[in-house]
Structure formats: C-alpha cells, structure tokens
Amino acid sequence: MTAIKENSTLNANKKSSQATCPVSFVMSKIGGHWKPIILYHLLSGTKRYSELKKLIPAITEKMLIQHLKQMQEDNLVIRESQNVVPPFVTYSLSNEGEQLRTVLDAMVEWAFAQDFKMD
Amino acid sequence: MTAIKENSTLNANKKSSQATCPVSFVMSKIGGHWKPIILYHLLSGTKRYSELKKLIPAITEKMLIQHLKQMQEDNLVIRESQNVVPPFVTYSLSNEGEQLRTVLDAMVEWAFAQDFKMD
DNA sequence: ATTTGTACTTACTTTTATACAAGTACTTAC
DNA sequence: GTAAGTACTTGTATAAAAGTAAGTACAAAT
Numbered sequence: 001m002t003a004i005k006e007n008s009t010l011n012a013n014k015k016s017s018q019a020t021c022p023v024s025f026v027m028s029k030i031g032g033h034w035k036p037i038i039l040y041h042l043l044s045g046t047k048r049y050s051e052l053k054k055l056i057p058a059i060t061e062k063m064l065i066q067h068l069k070q071m072q073e074d075n076l077v078i079r080e081s082q083n084v085v086p087p088f089v090t091y092s093l094s095n096e097g098e099q100l101r102t103v104l105d106a107m108v109e110w111a112f113a114q115d116f117k118m119d
Numbered sequence: 120m121t122a123i124k125e126n127s128t129l130n131a132n133k134k135s136s137q138a139t140c141p142v143s144f145v146m147s148k149i150g151g152h153w154k155p156i157i158l159y160h161l162l163s164g165t166k167r168y169s170e171l172k173k174l175i176p177a178i179t180e181k182m183l184i185q186h187l188k189q190m191q192e193d194n195l196v197i198r199e200s201q202n203v204v205p206p207f208v209t210y211s212l213s214n215e216g217e218q219l220r221t222v223l224d225a226m227v228e229w230a231f232a233q234d235f236k237m238d
Numbered sequence: 239a240t241t242t243g244t245a246c247t248t249a250c251t252t253t254t255a256t257a258c259a260a261g262t263a264c265t266t267a268c
Numbered sequence: 269g270t271a272a273g274t275a276c277t278t279g280t281a282t283a284a285a286a287g288t289a290a291g292t293a294c295a296a297a298t
Contacts, residue, residue, distance in 0.1 A: 002286085004284070008284090010255085022230035022235055023223055024159075037142070037143055040141075040142045049245055062246095062248090063287080066286095085295045086295075087245045088244080089244080102225045118141065119139055128252095128288090132286085167274090168274075181278090182255090205265070206263095241298075242295105242296090244293100247291080250287105251287080251288075254285075256284085258280085258281075260279090
C-alpha cells in the first residue's frame with residue numbers, strides 16, 4: 001500500500017474535488033485500473049478471493065487485495081471469512097455497493113452504444 | 120502530454136481491460152482527476168476555455184487543454200473557435216458526451232445518497 | 239518430511255499522471 | 269511602444285499508481 005503525501009498539491013486537489021464535485025466523489029470510490037473490473041465481477045454475485053483472481057488473470061495479488069481492502073473501507077464491499085484451513089474468504093457487494101448497479105449499468109449501456117465490442 | 124510506453128505491462132493491462140470490461144472502457148474515457156470535473160461543468164452548457172479555467176481554479180492550463188483534447192479525440196466534446204483576436208474558443212458536449220448524462224446523473228444521485236455533502 | 243492450497247504481506251522498481259514554471263502569437267487599447 | 273487579454277505549448281520535476289518478486293501461516297494430503 002503505497003504511502004500518500006498528506007501535504008502535496010495533488011492530494012489537496014483530489015480532496016477538494018471530492019468535496020466539491022459529486023462525480024469526482026464517486027470516481028474516488030470506483031475509479032482506477034482495477035476497481036471497475038472487480039466491481040463488474042461482483043455485480044454477478046459473491047465471489048471467493050481465488051475466483052476473482054481467476055476471473056481477472058492479469059491482476060496481481062497485491063492489487064487485488066489492496067483494492068478489495070479499500071472498497072471494504074469505503075463500505076462498497078463485504079468480506080466474509082470462515083475460520084478454516086485452507087482459508088475460505090468471500091467478497092460481495094454491500095448495500096451501498098449494490099446501489100452502484102445503476103451507475104455501472106448506465107456505463108455498460110453507454111459503452112455498448114459506442115463502438116465498444118466485447119471480446 | 121506525457122509519453123506512454125507502448126510495451127509496458129501497465130499499458131497492456133489497460134488496453135486489455137478496456138477491450139474486455141465495459142466499465143473499464145467507460146472509465147478510460149471519463150476517469151482520472153480532471154475529466155469528471157470538466158464534464159460536470161459542461162453538463163450545464165457550452166463554456167469558453169477561460170470560463171472553464173475560472174470554474175476550476177485548481178487546474179493548470181496544461182491539464183485543462185490536455186484533457187479537453189483527449190475528450191475531443193474521444194468524441195465526447197466539441198471544440199469551436201472563432202477566428203478572432205483575442206481568441207474565442209468554446210467547448211461543449213457532443214452527442215456521445217450528452218449521452219453520458221445518464222451515467223453522470225446516476226453518479227450524482229449515488230453520491231448524495233451516501234455521506235456526500237456539497238460545499 | 240515435503241508438497242499443496244488459500245489468502246494474504248512486504249520491500250522495491252517502473253510507469254504514468256499531475257504540478258510547476260515559463261514562453262508564444264496576435265491584435266486592440268492606452 | 270508597452271501592456272493586456274485569450275488560448276494555447278513546452279520542458280522538467282514530483283508524486284501516485286501499478287508492477288515484480290518474494291515470503292508467511294496453517295493444516296491436510298502424499
């Protein structure tokens with residue numbers, strides 16, 4: 001988890017944008033390389049950690065965990081673990097996360113209305 | 120306009136995500152620090168370059184132009200210039216850009232449904 | 239006793255995004 | 269003839285995000 005400089009202009013700009021612009025606020029929760037993809041996969045239901053890994057082959061474990069953690073902290077995602085060995089951990093959308101479905105669906109619709117074609 | 124390495128893993132991952140995941144595809148068009156803010160302001164109508172600058176005080180001219188250019192290339196935004204001095208240039212949403220309103224509105228709604236409070 | 243599987247963690251490097259600072263062209267107004 | 273206004277451009281530094289690589293714990297299976 002890379003450290004962020006509390007008093008950089010970048011950081012200040014980000015914070016102020018997130019406080020001023022609702023779209024930026026949302027982007028701070030679901031933006032970046034990996035969060036959209038993770039969320040997209042969680043839209044279709046609860047997944048084990050290892051399932052997500054398989055569904056998103058290019059992601060490194062570091063990134064996967066990092067973003068899952070962050071989305072947990074933002075209350076978008078719920079982590080549940082059974083105390084067994086080997087570990088059994090699942091991730092699912094929280095209520096707030098579920099409410100993102102509207103947003104994500106609108107994105108999917110827009111994508112397909114443009115030149116987007118799924119592989 | 121910072122150069123990007125065509126053959127980096129980062130770049131390859133990005134491209135493949137954008138080809139595979141509709142949400143990533145959309146994010147590649149409207150993601151980042153500044154694009155959401157610019158789009159948000161364009162939602163309320165055509166703006167001159169200088170108006171955008173005033174509306175977004177923290178943005179540098181480099182970033183503003185860079186993102187406007189990119190969104191032009193992505194056909195989200197239309198640039199119109201009158202051939203006068205001093206220059207008079209306006210930016211507005213294209214049809215495709217307008218169709219993002221659904222997405223952006225959904226974001227705004229979600230934001231306000233969460234703990235977001237505008238300054 | 240070594241391997242296997244799951245869900246992580248940590249330290250370090252590379253790549254990308256943004257900030258900072260300065261300069262350009264062209265005319266009208268003073 | 270100097271300053272002001274608009275819409276840019278260019279070069280460099282810094283910060284953030286992502287990648288790479290390796291290691292950990294625990295128990296059950298071989």
